[in-house]
Every structure is written in structure tokens, then in C-alpha cells.
Amino acid sequence: MNRNSRYAANYLFTAVVWSAVIICCALLCFLLSTIIWNGVYALSFKFLLSPASGFGANGGIIYQITGSILLIAVTAIISLPIALGVAIYKSEFLKSCRLQRLSNLLIYGLNGVPSVIFGIFGLIFFVNLLGAGISWFAGAIILAIMILPTIVLSTYQAINSIPTIYRESAQALGLDTWQIITRVLLPQGLDGAITGLLIGLARAIGETAPIMFVATAFSGVDIPDSLNGPITTLPTHILALAKQATDAQALQNAWGAGLVLLCLVMLLGFAALMGRIRLKTRWQ
Amino acid sequence: MTGKPALKLVAPVVSGATALIEAEKFNVWFHDTQVLKDIAVSFDKGLINCIVGPSGGGKSTFIRSINRINDGIDGFVVQGELSFKGRNIYAAGTDVTQIRKAIGIVFQKPCVFPKSISENVLFGLQPLRITKLEKLCVVEKQLKAVSLWKEVSHRLNDPATSLSIGQQQRLCIARTLAINPEVILLDEPTSALDPVSTRAIEELMLKLKDRYTLVFVTHNIQQAKRIADKLIFICEGQIIEQGDKDKLFNQPEHERTRIYLHDEYCEC
Ligand SMILES: Nc1ncnc2c1ncn2[C@@H]1O[C@H](COP(=O)(O)OP(=O)(O)OP(=O)(O)O)[C@@H](O)[C@H]1O
Ligand SMILES: [Mg+2]
Numbered sequence: 001m002n003r004n005s006r007y008a009a010n011y012l013f014t015a016v017v018w019s020a021v022i023i024c025c026a027l028l029c030f031l032l033s034t035i036i037w038n039g040v041y042a043l044s045f046k047f048l049l050s051p052a053s054g055f056g057a058n059g060g061i062i063y064q065i066t067g068s069i070l071l072i073a074v075t076a077i078i079s080l081p082i083a084l085g086v087a088i089y090k091s092e093f094l095k096s097c098r099l100q101r102l103s104n105l106l107i108y109g110l111n112g113v114p115s116v117i118f119g120i121f122g123l124i125f126f127v128n129l130l131g132a133g134i135s136w137f138a139g140a141i142i143l144a145i146m147i148l149p150t151i152v153l154s155t156y157q158a159i160n161s162i163p164t165i166y167r168e169s170a171q172a173l174g175l176d177t178w179q180i181i182t183r184v185l186l187p188q189g190l191d192g193a194i195t196g197l198l199i200g201l202a203r204a205i206g207e208t209a210p211i212m213f214v215a216t217a218f219s220g221v222d223i224p225d226s227l228n229g230p231i232t233t234l235p236t237h238i239l240a241l242a243k244q245a246t247d248a249q250a251l252q253n254a255w256g257a258g259l260v261l262l263c264l265v266m267l268l269g270f271a272a273l274m275g276r277i278r279l280k281t282r283w284q
Numbered sequence: 285m286t287g288k289p290a291l292k293l294v295a296p297v298v299s300g301a302t303a304l305i306e307a308e309k310f311n312v313w314f315h316d317t318q319v320l321k322d323i324a325v326s327f328d329k330g331l332i333n334c335i336v337g338p339s340g341g342g343k344s345t346f347i348r349s350i351n352r353i354n355d356g357i358d359g360f361v362v363q364g365e366l367s368f369k370g371r372n373i374y375a376a377g378t379d380v381t382q383i384r385k386a387i388g389i390v391f392q393k394p395c396v397f398p399k400s401i402s403e404n405v406l407f408g409l410q411p412l413r414i415t416k417l418e419k420l421c422v423v424e425k426q427l428k429a430v431s432l433w434k435e436v437s438h439r440l441n442d443p444a445t446s447l448s449i450g451q452q453q454r455l456c457i458a459r460t461l462a463i464n465p466e467v468i469l470l471d472e473p474t475s476a477l478d479p480v481s482t483r484a485i486e487e488l489m490l491k492l493k494d495r496y497t498l499v500f501v502t503h504n505i506q507q508a509k510r511i512a513d514k515l516i517f518i519c520e521g522q523i524i525e526q527g528d529k530d531k532l533f534n535q536p537e538h539e540r541t542r543i544y545l546h547d548e549y550c551e552c
Contacts, residue, residue: 167356173459173460
């Protein structure tokens with residue numbers, strides 16, 4: 001290659017990279033501005049705090065907000081301890097190389113399962129096999145399984161990044177395995193777990209497919225008073241409203257609900273980012 | 285292979301009745317590589333037992349084997365006799381945490397936990413089994429023992445990572461003292477430190493040697509000259525020579541010992 005063609009290749013490459021960046025940013029800006037632009041008109045205290053009526057075309061989204069938050073809160077409570085257990089088992093007890101690889105395969109495999117498959121699984125397992133009927137709790141279990149890999153990997157990474165010398169120093173003081181787990185590994189792994197949890201929840205709160213067959217109903221739902229019974233969430237509400245797109249009021253409410261959902265997701269994402277930063281500074 | 289159980293009856297040893305740790309034909313492998321060969325040594329109470337030798341000779345491997353920190357390393361295999369108070373450390377059914385509580389170790393690089401200074405001192409204790417007052421007593425006593433109390437008494441709740449490296453190393457020693465061990469192993473504890481901190485640790489060793497059995501690994505021959513009582517020269521996994529410090533420095537039996545101790549050079 002002579003000098004000129006090297007310069008040309010260099011420029012070309014820079015141009016390709018920059019245009020990719022610009023396209024991504026432009027798309028993101030376009031999406032965000034559209035949602036904000038259209039959603040802002042729907043937002044009011046009344047919209048946020050009153051229940052939906054007329055299949056969502058009228059009224060607000062209070063029960064969709066509470067439903068979404070309840071669902072992911074229970075998802076978090078179910079998935080966090082399981083993920084901590086799996087991550088600790090993987091880092092401390094799974095010594096064989098082959099089992100390590102198998103566990104990676106399973107975790108990444110679970111992570112790659114399309115969300116609608118979780119929905120079908122829920123339908124077959126909870127509704128058909130167990131005869132549970134529509135149950136929001138079953139939905140939370142499905143979401144917990146769905147986000148499990150994210151939390152496990154992030155926790156495992158955090159635990160695995162603890163330098164060996166910390167383990168050895170704790171061992172040298174006569175701490176047994178359990179004490180090392182609770183006093184050295186968990187405090188450190190918890191940051192990673194929370195980060196993974198928030199990322200997972202940010203994904204879970206926006207999902208419709210895994211829960212729409214087992215956990216949700218489109219209208220006439222308020223706050224559930226038992227583990228059984230349906231729930232209504234922001235994404236399923238948006239889906240229902242979008243189906244009535246000819247109704248201008250319904251469409252505007254859909255934009256409004258979309259904006260609220262986006263804010264919740266960004267909140268979770270922001271919290272996860274903060275967790276990441278804290279994690280980085282903790283052990284040098 | 286984790287060594288045979290202690291069948292050997294502990295006959296009262298005539299001269300070294302105070303030896304707490306004894307090794308006899310002690311061998312270590314990492315996978316297929318033999319790292320220690322037929323180690324035979326005893327560490328006496330009230331002395332600073334100093335291990336010297338060139339890099340890669342197996343000094344760390346040996347003292348880490350004494351309190352079984354090497355157990356977690358893949359491919360670690362031991363054979364032969366290594367006993368603490370006459371009982372084989374590697375005998376089946378030995379309570380490893382008990383061994384580690386009785387034989388503390390301080391590593392080359394100070395490693396404090398990301399907690400406060402006083403929590404670091406108390407790290408090896410059962411937090412639920414002692415009262416707040418006892419905790420304060422332990423913290424004060426051990427920080428005084430390592431001459432750190434004056435420097436940090438006004439900021440016990442500060443993060444331990446805010447201390448200087450030399451202070452951190454003394455904190456690590458305080459943490460080890462707090463679990464009340466009988467033996468303290470130190471693996472080049474001063475090699476990351478400046479001369480002043482090094483001096484402080486050396487003085488600390490001299491102060492502690494009456495109450496503990498100390499095993500001190502060092503690269504620094506001048507340091508060995510300053511503080512050692514007994515000197516053990518390890519090279520390529522074997523003990524070349526051991527004995528009284530003055531004897532090794534002045535009339536070594538082996539040419540290699542003389543060359544190493546005087547020219548800091550080893551041709552093994
Ligand atoms: N975890 C391990 N796995 C395999 N081999 C090891 C391991 N740790 C140490 N070794 C080998 O054992 C030998 C002795 O190492 P060791 O760390 O005990 O030497 P040392 O005398 O402490 O050296 P230094 O003075 O540099 O600290 C070296 O050849 C080293 O490569
Ligand atoms: Mg070493």
C-alpha cells in the first residue's frame with residue numbers, strides 16, 4: 001500500500017465509524033423526542049393518578065403504574081437471592097473446568113431465549129399444567145427467570161474480580177468458607193448483583209410477551225389483593241391502546257403511558273450506572 | 285495425596301523441646317513440578333526464624349504450606365511430615381480453620397479489607413460473640429502492639445485504605461495478633477515498604493519474639509543480619525544450610541551459603 005491509499009483507507013474508516021455514531025445518536029434522539037413530544041400532552045396529575053376507563057381511552061394510568069412497579073418489585077425479590085446463590089456457587093464451588101463451561105452455556109443460553117418463549121412456557125406450565133389460572137405472581141416468577149442470567153453474570157463478575165489475596169487474607173484469619181462468603185464475597189458481590197438486578201428490571205418492566213398470557217388483563221383491573229388474579233402493566237396497556245389507534249384520545253394516552261414507562265426504565269438504568277461507578281472505585 | 289496421618293509418636297526432643305513447628309522429609313508439588321524437596325527444619329519459640337534464599341526457591345510456598353493457605357491452589361500436593369505441636373498439619377480430619385487461627389500469616393503486599401481501621405483489626409474475630417467494650421479493648425491493645433495507636437487513635441472509623449502502605453502492613457499484623465496465634469509467619473513483610481516503615485516492622489518483630497514463634501521470610505540479607513536468630517537458607521526447593529545466624533554468616537559449612545550471604549548471589 002502506498003502512502004496515499006493508506007491515508008484514503010484511514011479517512012474512509014473514520015468516516016464509516018463517525019457515520020455509525022451519528023446514525024445511532026440521531027435515531028435515539030428521534031425516538032426520545034417523538035415520545036417526549038407526543039407524551040407530554042397526555043401528562044397531568046389527573047392522568048397519572050386516576051384509573052383507566054373505556055378501555056384506556058379515557059382516564060389515567062394509576063393502576064398500570066402500580067401494576068408495573070409491583071410486578072418488578074416481586075420479580076426482584078424472587079430473582080435476587082436465587083441469583084446470589086447461583087453466582088456464589090459458580091465462583092466458589094464449581095471447580096471443574098467442564099462444569100464451568102456447561103454453566104456458562106446454560107446461563108448464556110437462558111439469556112438468549114426470546115421473551116415470547118417465556119410467555120408460552122408460562123402459559124403451558126402455570127395455566128395448563130398447574131391450573132393456576134391468570135396469576136400476576138406467576139408473571140413475576142417468569143420475569144424473574146428471564147432476568148436471572150443478567151443478575152448472575154453481573155454478580156459473578158463482581159465476586160470473581162475480588163483479588164485472591166483478599167480470600168487468602170480472610171482464610172489466614174481462620175474464617176471458614178461460610179464466613180468468607182458472608183463477610184468478604186457478598187458485600188462485594190452485592191454491588192454487582194444490584195447493578196445486574198436494575199438492568200434486568202429495566203428490561204422486565206418493558207416486557208409484554210412473557211406475561212401477557214399468564215399475568216395480565218387489559219381492563220377492569222386494580223391492585224391485586226392476592227397472589228392470584230390479573231394485573232395490568234404499562235407495556236400491556238400501551239399495546240391495548242395502540243390497537244385503538246383510530247381514537248385520538250387513546251393514542252395520546254398511549255404516548256403518555258410510553259413516556260412514563262421510558263422514565264421508569266431510564267431511572268433504573270441510571271441507578272445501575274451509579275452502581276457500576278461505585279463498584280469500579282471500591283477495590284482500587 | 286494429603287500426607288499420612290501423624291503416626292509418629294512425639295518423643296520429647298532433647299535440645300529443641302520448644303519447637304512448635306517441625307518439618308521432616310516435607311515435599312511439595314505443584315502439578316508435576318516439585319517445588320520443595322525433603323525439607324527438614326524446626327522453628328523454635330522465642331526466636332526469629334529467618335528464611336532467606338533466591339527468588340523462586342520455594343520460601344513462600346513453604347510458609348504458606350504451614351497454615352494451609354496453599355490448599356486452594358490447583359495442583360497442590362504435599363507429602364511427608366509437617367507438624368504443629370506434634371500433630372501433623374496435613375492429617376486427615378484436621379480442622380483447617382483452627383490451624384490457621386493458631387498460625388497467622390502476613391503477606392508481602394499489605395491487604396486491608398475495604399472497611400474501617402477498627403473493623404480490620406477485628407476482622408478475624410466472631411463479631412457476635414464479643415461485646416462492644418471488648419472490641420474497643422482489642423483494637424486499642426493490638427494497635428498499640430504494632431505501634432500504630434498513636435498515629436490512628438483519633439480516626440479509627442476511617443477507611444483502612446486511607447493509611448499509608450507501611451501503616452497498612454502494621455494493621456495487617458495487628459489483625460493477625462488479634463486472633464491470638466502462637467506462630468506468626470511473615471512473607472517478606474517489608475519488601476513493599478520504605479526504610480522507616482521497614483525499621484518499624486523490624487523493631488516490632490524484636491518486640492514480639494518473646495511471645496510468639498516468628499517465621500520471617502526476607503530477600504534482604506542485611507535485614508536477616510539485623511533481626512534473625514536462626515537462619516535457614518533455601519535454594520531451589522532445598523534447605524542448603526540452617527542454624528545460628530552468626531555461624532552461617534561467619535563459618536558457613538557450604539560454599540553456596542557463603543556466596544549467597546556475602547555476595548547476594550546464588551549459583552544453584
Ligand atoms: N500457584 C502456583 N502454581 C504453580 N507453581 C507455583 C505456584 N506458586 C509458586 N509456584 C512455583 O513454585 C516455585 C517457588 O515459588 P515461591 O513463590 O515459593 O518462591 P519464593 O522463594 O517465595 O520466591 P520469591 O522470593 O520471589 O517470593 C516457583 O518455581 C514458582 O514458579
Ligand atoms: Mg515469595
